[in-house]
Amino acid sequence: MAIVSIPTAVASSARPLKSRRRVRMRLPAALALLPTALIVLVVYIGCMLWTVRLSFTSSTLLPKLDWVGFAQYSRLFMNDRFLVSAENILIFGTLFVSGCLILGFLLAVFIDQNVRAEGVLRTIFLYPYAMSFVVTGVAWQWFLNPGLGLQKLVRDMGFENFTFDWLVNQEMAIYTIVIAGLWHGAGLTMAILLAGLRGVDADLWKAARVDGIPTWRVYLSVVLPLLRPMVVTATVLLATGVVKLYDLVVAMTLGGPGIATEVPAKFVMDHLFERNNIALGTAAATIMLITVVVILAPWVYAKYVRPQGRPA
Amino acid sequence: MTAVVPQGRRPKHITIGRIGIYVFLISAALFFLLPLWIMVVTSLKPMEEIRLGNILALPSMLTFDAWSKAWSSACTGLECNGISVGFWNSVRILIPSVILSIAAGAINGYALSLWRVRGANLMFGILLLGAFIPYQVFLYPLVRIFSMTGIYNSLLCIVIVHVIFGLPTMTLLFRNYYAGLPIELFKAARIDGGGFWTIFFRVMLPMSTPMIVVAAILQVTGIWNDFIFGLTFAGRENLPMTVQLNNIVHSTQGERAYNVDMAATMLAALVPLAVYFVSGRWFIRGIAAGAVKG
Known part of the structure; x- marks a missing residue:
């Protein structure tokens, strides 16, 4: 951080001339990084700590700085809306990530079979990713609404008793969000895995053919392990998307029917900006933060922090 | 055989x-x-x-009635001026946000990859970690800070927010790009007496076109599709298209005009779809580059 680097410029005045000149040369670089350093300090660290601090207060409409210990957290874990949110994000996260990985892998493998119109197919599979979650949510809400959408379509085809009311069914509504999420994200997974497949050594395929190993077996036992880095990348990317799940729910179900499709991000937003319960909202945000940090910290550390600087 | x-x-x-x-x-x-x-x-x-x-x-x-209605007379809450208002708001948010976040990313990436500043890697590490943290963790304090400085609910406010939360990806993109360039280039420029900014503007920036294109694709689609920041920081006057679309769909009184809803949805999807179809392979490259963060 520049806060660390600026004192070095001052302290170095006592050092030999050579190092002083080098430091002066680096000063513009430090200054260029200063705004970002300030943002990191104030926003990424400061606002985060502020949120955590607020979760230990009794703030409602306006922030207070009293201390009520873990009272908000115990209220949070007694709160039906929050418990439903937590359960929903687990269901959505598991099905969305595994669904995207499976569908994305299948699409990538099938598209890799020297098919015709590969470019067209790839374009079709990936275009949803360019659209916003609001657009995705509105489109799927229209298609899945029982009155005029899919259910009516199938009934008009002669299946009078066909029922597909997941969108308005308390038990099933969260799965419609999973479907919309899959539609949005599977193409991205395909693109990442396809790039990996194209990097697989052609000799490997020759060797497998000589040995007479069936193609599906090669994909499952040889290629898939080789794609591990891509699978990890896709998983992390999808998992961050899961935590941020908000717009899709707002556009598609508004958390309903009832509270059936509430998610943590929406719980926080509602309590901060509509229900005037800042302390409870920030407590829920802190739980989200802890969840993400626990999952990601070791991975980010291993990938980015440990290998210091560029290899010269 | x-x-x-x-x-x-x-x-x-x-x-x-x-x-x-x-x-x-x-x-x-x-x-x-x-x-x-x-x-x-x-x-x-x-x-x-x-x-x-x-x-x-x-x-x-x-x-095409629904399209013209969606564009110019659909109701978003109390006002009935169509989604065109949101479209122009999104354009006004998009242009400065994209330019500034790319500029910030390029400068940061350059300083991080080619200059040794003490603590810079720690800063970068925190920034990257920040990319994964749910926005809900930052929103409330940010709202307080912006209201204290008096710019809350303004165009400036939403642009700043987009730049702040674009920093991790943009910095990473340019850092990796500059780190991949031959170091001799930088060393030669240093020997010729080039300073920090001279090297940046004369040597590095002219070589950055591919990365700028990738970054622009990422930011244009990302910022155009944003919902949560627009909702929280832009203010009533500057609500972006996504928020207006959501308002149109959810606030229609009486029977819902599905054709207008769908026309509005198509209009909101048009810009990112155009970017996607025009940029083709570049879009995938952009995602792949952005996915490095993942």
Whole structure:
């Protein structure tokens, strides 16, 4: 951080001339990084700590700085809306990530079979990713609404008793969000895995053919392990998307029917900006933060922090 | 032997396997195209036809009424000026946000990859970690800070927010790009006496076009599609298109005009779709580069 680097410029005045000149040369670089350093300090660290601090207060409409210990957290874990949110994000996260990985892998493998119109197919599979979650949510809400959408379509085809009311069914509504999420994200997974497949050594395929190993077996036992880095990348990317799940729910179900499709991000937003319960909202945000940090910290550390600087 | 093995297999592949592959790929393509098809045909039908007809069917009578209504007279809450208001708001948010976040990313990436500043790697590490943290963790304090400085609910405010939360990806993109360039280039410029900014503007920036294109694709689609920041920071006057679309869909009084909803949805999807189709492979490269963060 520049806060660390600026004192070095001052302290170095006592050092030999050579190092002083080098430091002066680096000063513009430090200054260029200063705004970002300030943002990191104030926003990424400061606002985060502020949120955590607020979760230990009794703030409602306006922030207070009293201390009520873990009272908000115990209220949070007694709160039906929050418990439903937590359960929903687990269901959505598991099905969305595994669904995207499976569908994305299948699409990538099938598209890799020297098919015709590969470019067209790839374009079709990936275009949803360019659209916003609001657009995705509105489109799927229209298609899945029982009155005029899919259910009516199938009934008009002669299946009078066909029922597909997941969108308005308390038990099933969260799965419609999973479907919309899959539609949005599977193409991205395909693109990442396809790039990996194209990097697989052609000799490997020759060797497998000589040995007479069936193609599906090669994909499952040889290629898939080789794609591990891509699978990890896709998983992390999808998992961050899961935590941020908000717009899709707002556009598609508004958390309903009832509270059936509430998610943590929406719980926080509602309590901060509509229900005037800042302390409870920030407590829920802190739980989200802890969840993400626990999952990601070791991975980010291993990938980015440990290998210091560029290899010269 | 190599001549024998493929010969024995090929017919089998062409018949059953090949058909299976195409059946799977075509049904997947239909699944992905379905919502787009439904949006387009619904937006071109009058309401009576929507109520009675088949959701998949082509309109029997083509009408662009819903499109013009969605653009200029659909109601977003109390005002009925259509989604065009949101469109222009999004444009006004998009242009400065994209330019500033790319500039910030390029400068940061350059300083991080080619200059040694103490603590810079720690800063970068925190910034990257920040990319994964849910926005809800920062929102409330940010709102307080912006209201204290008096710029809350303004265009400036939403632009700053987009730049702040674009920093991790943009910095990472440019850092990796500059770190991949031959170091000799930088060393030669240093020996010629180039300073920090001279080298940046004369040597590095002119070589950055591919990365700037990738970054622009990422930021244009990302910022255009943003919902949560626009909702929280832009203020009533500057609500972006996504927020207005959501308002149109959820605040219609009386019977919902699905054709107008779908036309508005198509309008909101147009810019990112255009970016996607025009940029083609660059879009995938952008995602792949952005995915490095993942």
